[in-house]
Amino acid sequence: MIGPDRDPLDLDLVHVNVASPAGAYTVGSASFFRYILRLGELGLPLSIADQEAVDVLAAVPHALGPEEEVPFLSGPGWRVVPAQGELDWPVLEATPERLRSAFERAHSLLWMHAARFALSAREIVAIEQELDEVYGVLLRAAAAGVAVNISYVA
Numbered sequence: 001m002i003g004p005d006r007d008p009l010d011l012d013l014v015h016v017n018v019a020s021p022a023g024a025y026t027v028g029s030a031s032f033f034r035y036i037l038r039l040g041e042l043g044l045p046l047s048i049a050d051q052e053a054v055d056v057l058a059a060v061p062h063a064l065g066p067e068e069e070v071p072f073l074s075g076p077g078w079r080v081v082p083a084q085g086e087l088d089w090p091v092l093e094a095t096p097e098r099l100r101s102a103f104e105r106a107h108s109l110l111w112m113h114a115a116r117f118a119l120s121a122r123e124i125v126a127i128e129q130e131l132d133e134v135y136g137v138l139l140r141a142a143a144a145g146v147a148v149n150i151s152y153v154a
Helices: 030-037 048-058 096-112 121-144
Strands: 015-020 023-027 078-081 091-094 148-153
Touching: 015 030, 015 121, 023 121, 030 048, 030 096, 030 121, 048 096, 091 096, 096 121, 096 148, 121 148
Parallel strands: none
Antiparallel strands: 015 023, 015 148, 078 091, 091 148
16 A cells, blocks of 8 residues: 555656657655555545545556456546557547546645654655646647547656
8 A cells, every 4th residue: 555654755756658659757755656546545535526536546557567457447538448559658639628527636635634744845846837837738638639648658
């Protein structure tokens, strides 16, 4: 389980790639990964809508993980696409609107429960900056009418 009680150095080399034909961004913040992408692992009480948003983000696959570990998941506006060849990797493919909604809900949940995790000012600033960059990629993808792919490497 990834949570606030884990050694913060465990995830120092995590990079989350958000890409579309309209632009891309690589998130390098371990806090973003821990508290946004893996928010569902933190044991928060979630409504059905919150759980759906958290499930989208939890489905983001490890780009270099073993093929047999890539789940075949999908939901409204998103799906996990397995690697299509030797030089490919699995991604979560989603509409920009669906991803934005999931990120916004995770963001809201995190701030609602931030004191519980004793987030530092540095972590808060890093998460906010990374979300702003990701929202920019999603905005450009929505304007171009294209899907967004997201995966991570650790």
